[in-house]
Amino acid sequence: MAAVIRIGDDMYFNPGQLAVGFARAAQEKGAVVLPNTAVTRVVIEDGAVVGVDSTRGRIRAPVVVDAAGAWTRQVAKASEIRVPLVTTAQQLFVTEPVPDARAELPMVRIMDAAVYMRPCDGGFLWGIYEENPQFFDMDAFGADFDVKDLSLDADILWHYARDVEPQLPILLRAGVREHRGGLPTMTADGQHIVGPATAVRGFYFASGCNVAGLSIAPALGEMLAEWIVDGAPPIDLMPLSIRRFGAGPWPDDELIRQAAWQYRHFYGAR
Ligand SMILES: Cc1cc2nc3c(=O)[nH]c(=O)nc-3n(C[C@H](O)[C@H](O)[C@H](O)COP(=O)(O)OP(=O)(O)OC[C@H]3O[C@@H](n4cnc5c(N)ncnc54)[C@H](O)[C@@H]3O)c2cc1C
Known part of the structure; x- marks a missing residue:
């Protein structure tokens, strides 16, 4: 039987507040935010970034971070x-209040099934890293597409709820x-892509979150800022550099195959 692992050190917060918090803090430091x-x-x-074209016209800038x-x-x-990154979907359920679902309960993971659960507003929040993740060509979405419009598939979550019924019967109930x-x-290797593009001065990446961008975003943001201002990151970030993938051509089918493996093995179980 697969074990339930208690993750005592994991923490959680309301993800919707994070980006808003960063934006407000940046504004207080003088940044101009254009929602x-x-x-x-x-x-x-001439091989260097001079700005961006936007729906509000041209904005001149010697550095652009594609995030x-x-x-x-x-x-x-x-x-x-x-x-070399691809876009997948991640989904979760938040349950109705459940008796005894106290906020101080720990997060738990079932490693083999790649299912996790934590307390949330009197109930539980739970999700999965599925066996056959779907990948999307973002060109196929219209310009007006909003993530809120993404069509989600509850059957996938129910499939995994049945899988872990012996350990977490509450998910079905x-x-x-x-x-x-x-x-x-x-x-392809489950790590972010952070740092400068290879051939264009002033073009930086902060992406490839591998479903873990919230937890690491503050540290990556700080290090990327130092990389841009000082010309080098405060610690060796070459393992996150786009250079680690070589010159390409990164065929999509191979990239998707490797990315799907990384996704399913998020918790490291084989
Ligand atoms: C269901 C779910 C559960 C998750 N759970 C966790 C978790 O437990 N822990 C964790 O660490 N992470 C988790 N994540 C992942 C986390 O949400 C992502 O890692 C994080 O949001 C990625 O941040 P990002 O800045 O790369 O992209 P985003 O947050 O998507 O931000 C990109 C922004 O760029 C904007 N944008 C796009 N195109 C343009 C353009 N042309 N011009 C201007 N702006 C543009 C978008 O509107 C968006 O605001 C989860 C994600 C999901 C979906």
Whole structure:
């Protein structure tokens, strides 16, 4: 029987507050935040970034960080830069309140099934790293597409709930209050892509989150800022550099095969 592992050190927070918190903190430091403004192209002259074209016109800048999540490839491709990551879907259920689902209960994982659960607002939040993740060509989504419009598949979650019924019978019994999902990016080795692009000065990446971008974003942001300002990161970040993948051509079928393996083995179980 697969074991349930108690993850005492894992922590959680409301993910919706994170980006808003960073944006407010940046504004307090003088940054100008332009919500609902899409970058259509990074403008490159003589091998160096000079700005971006956006839905509000051109913005001049010597440094651009492509942190466009599921659209990272599209932003780079508009300037003929390739980046080896693919977009997948991740979904979870939040249950209705459950007696004794106290906030101080730990997160738990069932490693073999790649299922996790934690307390959430009087019930539980639980999700999976499925066997056959779907990958998306973001060019196929229209310009008006919003992640909220992503069609989610509850049957996949129910399939895994049945799989772990001996360990977590509550997943099948509790009512579902919320079905939530999004479009994280995956790489061939399960690590982020952070740092400068190879051939264009001033073009940086902060992407390839591999469904773990929330937890590591503060540290990566700080290190990338130092990399940009000082010319080098404070610690060796070459394992996250796009250079580790060589010059390409990174065929999509191979990239998807490797990314699917990384996704399913998120918890390291074989
Ligand atoms: C269901 C689910 C559960 C998750 N659980 C965890 C977890 O437990 N722990 C964890 O660490 N991570 C988790 N993640 C992953 C986490 O949410 C991602 O790692 C993180 O959001 C990725 O951050 P990002 O900045 O790369 O992309 P995003 O958060 O998607 O941000 C990209 C932003 O770029 C914007 N953008 C796109 N194109 C353009 C453009 N052309 N011009 C301007 N802006 C553009 C988008 O609108 C978006 O605001 C989970 C994700 C999902 C979906």
